[in-house]
Amino acid sequence: MTNTSKENILAIDTSTRHLKLALSFGGDRMVKSQEEVEKSHGQFIIKKIDDLFQVAGLKIEKLEAITVCTGPGSFTGLRIGLAAAKGIAVALGIPIVGVNLFEVSAHVFGNVDRKVHIIIPLNRDECFIAIVKHGSYDDRTVSVIPYSSLMAVVGNDWVAGIGIDPSRQFPELSNIDMSSQLTYDCSEMLLLGRRKLMAGRHDDPTQLEPVYVKESQAELRFEQRRRKQ
Numbered sequence: 370m371t372n373t374s375k376e377n378i379l380a381i382d383t384s385t386r387h388l389k390l391a392l393s394f395g396g397d398r399m400v401k402s403q404e405e406v407e408k409s410h411g412q413f414i415i416k417k418i419d420d421l422f423q424v425a426g427l428k429i430e431k432l433e434a435i436t437v438c439t440g441p442g443s444f445t446g447l448r449i450g451l452a453a454a455k456g457i458a459v460a461l462g463i464p465i466v467g468v469n470l471f472e473v474s475a476h477v478f479g480n481v482d483r484k485v486h487i488i489i490p491l492n493r494d495e496c497f498i499a500i501v502k503h504g505s506y507d508d509r510t511v512s513v514i515p516y517s518s519l520m521a522v523v524g525n526d527w528v529a530g531i532g533i534d535p536s537r538q539f540p541e542l543s544n545i546d547m548s549s550q551l552t553y554d555c556s557e558m559l560l561l562g563r564r565k566l567m568a569g570r571h572d573d574p575t576q577l578e579p580v581y582v583k584e585s586q587a588e589l590r591f592e593q594r595r596r597k598q
Contacts, residue, residue, distance in 0.1 A: 383450030384442025436562025
């Protein structure tokens with residue numbers, strides 16, 4: 370069944386140190402918020418969601434769907450965002466849709482006619498990397514690599530970072546760093562979630578997990594080695 374009538378949709382992104390929210394309502398109206406969270410998203414997320422509904426003048430019981438960021442990003446932050454989204458979705462009996470940051474990046478770079486490597490930190494020594502082009506990305510391009518291999522992987526292609534400043538950390542990337550163009554707020558998350566809903570797609574709350582745990586680090590590396598053979 371195609372969910373073409375969903376108007377009241379909440380979007381939640383806790384993948385970074387910024388708590389990003391957006392709420393569409395009334396067909397063509399939207400309110401959103403974004404602020405840096407110093408300690409934990411868990412201390413603020415419920416209150417900020419309540420504040421958003423108050424600004425919109427909408428009762429939470431009128432919510433029709435939720436879209437939530439699945440990362441990659443802060444492990445704790447993602448867990449908090451997913452827990453809040455799942456709790457609301459289950460309590461209200463409404464669909465939930467996961468959107469990852471590579472999908473958002475592909476949307477932002479939708480008009481760019483060349484490959485862009487999206488870099489997202491995993492830990493101090495490694496990062497997630499994936500290729501976006503023509504407004505889409507292939508999840509088979511997602512891999513985990515050490516920062517020491519970054520130049521060899523990206524070559525002369527463009528790069529853009531989320532949660533990392535590639536040019537600052539790796540000055541040799543400065544000529545191909547397009548991170549300044551990768552600006553987004555939760556309205557993009559909401560838009561992409563709405564598109565999935567309109568196509569009749571949604572996730573099982575019991576199965577929806579962060580990108581971190583969809584594949585283990587070992588599995589990502591194994592897949593990367595397999596593709597090189």
